[in-house]
Amino acid sequence: MGIIAWIIIGGLAGWVASKIMKTDAQQGIILNIVVGIVGALLGGFLLGLFGMDMAGAGLIASFLTALLGAVILLFVVKAVTKRA
Numbered sequence: 001m002g003i004i005a006w007i008i009i010g011g012l013a014g015w016v017a018s019k020i021m022k023t024d025a026q027q028g029i030i031l032n033i034v035v036g037i038v039g040a041l042l043g044g045f046l047l048g049l050f051g052m053d054m055a056g057a058g059l060i061a062s063f064l065t066a067l068l069g070a071v072i073l074l075f076v077v078k079a080v081t082k083r084a
Contacts, residue, residue, distance in 0.1 A: 009063050010036030017070030021078065035070050043069025 011029065014036030018024040027035070043065040057065075 006037060006040070007033055009059070009066055010034075010040060012036065013039055013063055013066035013070050016067055017074055020071055021074040023074055023078070035073060036066050039068070039070025039073045040066035041069065042073055043067075045069075046072070 011033040014027075014032035014034070015024070015029075017035060017039060018027050018032055040062070046069065047065060
């Protein structure tokens with residue numbers, strides 16, 4: 001997957017995750033992209049621990065992996081910073 005696809009999928013996953021975790025008002029487009037890309041890395045790592053290989057799984061699976069990781073990332077950040 002190219003860098004443009006990473007940015008688009010990361011941005012969408014970060015935005016949806018911020019809507020789910022109710023942090024959208026605190027984030028802009030750049031932070032949504034960063035959260036989505038870091039979430040994709042985190043989600044891929046966590047799914048790899050369970051023996052799931054997401055490489056080449058397709059666009060929808062990549063988005064869902066990024067979304068899962070982004071939600072987990074935002075949950076951890078909210079827990080650590082104690083934001084309401």
